[in-house]
Amino acid sequence: MTENSSKSGRILIVDDNEDLLKAAKIFLKRHFAIVDLEKNPEAIPTLIQNDDYDVILLDMNFTKDVSSGKEGYYWLEKILDTDPSAVVVLITAYGDVQMAVKAIKAGATDFVLKPWENEKLLATLFSAMRLRETKLEVEDLRSKQKQINLQINDRYDNIIGQSPAIRKMFETIDRVAATDANVLILGENGTGKEMVARAIHNNSSRRDQVFINVDLGSVSETLFESELFGHKKGAFTDAKEDRAGRFEIANGGTLFLDEIGNLSMPLQAKLLTILQNRRVSRVGSNKEIEIDIRLLCATNMPLYDMVKENKFRQDLLYRINTIEIELPPLRDRFEDVPLLANHFLHFYNKKYNKQVSKISEAALTRMQKHNWPGNIRELQHSLERAIIMSNSQVLQPEDFNFNSSQSQTPMDAENVMLDQFKLEEVEKILIRKVLKKYNGNITQAASELGLTRSSLYRRLEKYGL
Incomplete structure (x- = not known):
């Protein structure tokens, strides 16, 4: 092992043997930026609260207890209580396999015997440092995901509506979210299926874990297994490195499979096998990885009709729709059109630095009569275009490109009532x-x-x- 030209890493060594501490520092300071020494384990809580160590080398036996390792286990527990992402390597002169196994199960990263071989110790510490980096990256990603979830959907903030259909949907989400039941979300394009999936996740016990969204409509047949299950380096021509699949990445959290109705029958069979076994194997590997996910699926396709036509597996449908939520199209919740329209008005005013104050009553009336075949997505795009193009502070019907064939028969105010x-x-x-x-x-x-x-x-x- 050659010495690093640019040293990094903070190491803390806790041992009651002064000679060992001095020898360790002389050797390790050539490879790491900081090497701190401590004889008294009672100082550990203060040290790790004041400094962020990459690796802690912890003696298992101090003067109170010569060989059982109980003190080492005690301080290991204290360290991990203070910093769950801490990486601890235990050291002892009385180690054996049973003690090593117990130490690993207790949360230690590795186990070394003293007197140690310098090169082996160095390799162990570098490996432990990489693990620490990975742990911190995971914690950072989880923290960011949590903040993103809060911003994207603070409970139901991104689902706009007060109509009976939407209130009923909120009630269903409340009942379903607390469970781990698989949910199938049905609805036309643009009705907000992903928003509902996020609402379920953000109100579940997995809210602090990842939410992974996979658009199955954009995943090709040839890349399906690689994308969802991962692959090993060299498994196929473009597999230049090991890669985790979406199932593996979503482990502990929620996996949202959008456009599931687009899967071919062979791919449906592969997906069903994974869901039944709760294990995945990366392409090019025989090793099975256990998965723990909450599965949410969505589609705008008529799955029940597809089952009758032998285009969708009935057993897969049963597997994914423990609970079914059908989103109403915008034409069935016209009461929500003004709420949605004003929400997008404020959003795009801010985005484009515009000063459109409101939407005229005439425009809102026309919007409520429109069929909105593209649903909320179409309404959003219509508002965006109108705000960009309008030179007025009040949006009028002529600011929108309403297709007459998609609108209801014009009625005067008396007929509407x-x-x-x-x-x-x-x-x-x-x-x-x-x-x-x-x-x-x-x-x-x-x-x-x-x-x-x-x-x-x-x-x-x-x-x-």
């Missing part, structure tokens, strides 16, 4: 007629009516059909 009973009677007759046309097929009837299956079911229950 038509008797609700009459409207419900018309809707009831229409639903009955369409159901008869398709011999009671809910999927086909909902499609013709422009409703989701859950929306149609709600209306059937409401009208007693």
Whole structure:
């Protein structure tokens, strides 16, 4: 082992043998920036609170207890209580395999015997330093992830709405989040499926762990296993280094598989095997890695119809939808349009340094009549464009590119306030007629009516059909 040209690393050595301490410092100070010595273990708490050590070399036996190692275990526990990411290497003249195993199980990183060989000691310390760096990186990532989660979604701050459909969804999230149940989130494009997934994660017991999002629609067949399960260096042409897959990265946290309906049947089979066994093997390796994840999936595709058409595995569907949440399209929650519109108004005013004060009543009325086939995403883009292009402080209907074919039939204010009973009677007759046309097929009837299956079911229950 050659001496580092640029020394780094802080080492603390705790041992009651003065000669050992002096010899260790003489040797190690050539390789590390700081080497601190301490005879009295009682000073350990103060030392590690005042300084950030990369590695702590800790004697297992002090004068009170010659050979059992009990003092070493005691101070190891104290160190890890103070700094859970501390890296401790235990040293003793009376070591054996059982003591080494017990020390590792207690949280030690490694175990060395004295008198030690300098080169072996140095290799052990450098290895321990790398572990310390990794631990700190993981802690930093977790801390950043926690802050990102708080910023992205402080409970439900990013889900805007007060409509009955949204309030019902919040109730479902509250019930589901506290469990580890797999959740399938259904909804059209732009309805906010990822936001709901994040809300579930951020209200769960895994909220301080990672949330990993995988867009399966963008993962090719050839890279599927590498992306999700990882690979070993040399496993295939472009595998230039070992790489952890998304399952492994999400271990302890939440894995969100978006667009799961896009998976081919062979890939569905591979995914099902992993979910059943709760283990993954990197491509090019036979070693199995246990995984502990909360699984959330989402799609805008009709999975139940796909099962009937043999395009989606029924056993996989059962596996991923312990709980099912269906997001309502924006046309089914028109009451939320003004809230969403004003939210985006404030957001893009700030982003583009604009001074648009409000959206006119006429524009809001027109927005509530629009079908929004792109849902919230379309509404967001419409507001962004209108704010960028407008020279006025108040947005008017003409500031939006409403496609007349996608809007409802224009009505004057009096017609909008038509008797609700009459409207419900018309809707009831229409639903009955369409159901008869398709011999009671809910999927086909909902499609013709422009409703989701859950929306149609709600209306059937409401009208007693």
